[in-house]
Amino acid sequence: GVKIIDRHGRFLFINKSAERNMEIVRDEWIGRHAEELIPNSIILKALHTGTPQMHQHSVVLGKHFIVHASPLMYQGDVIG
Secondary structure (H helix, E strand, O other): OOEEEEEOOEEEEHHHHHHHHOOHHHHHOOOOEEHHHHHOOOHHHHHHHHEEEEEEEEEEEOOEEEEEEEEEEEEEOOOO
16 A cells, blocks of 8 residues: 655655555545554655665554555655
8 A cells, every 4th residue: 555645744645555554544644644644654764865675564553564665755855
């Protein structure tokens, strides 16, 4: 599944696969901060460090996932 957050850590996009795998309603997550919904999120670590986080174990809503999170860059700045 694919999730995209903005530079402030708020969800911008969640695809249907992520919605299904995580058993969430994506419209309820869009616009909310990742830390609120996924404490200690791997996606936020990628955002804050600017470093890809590959093959990281994460527990979200009681489900185990292997996460790959990469910062989105524009002109040398992390934007998501």
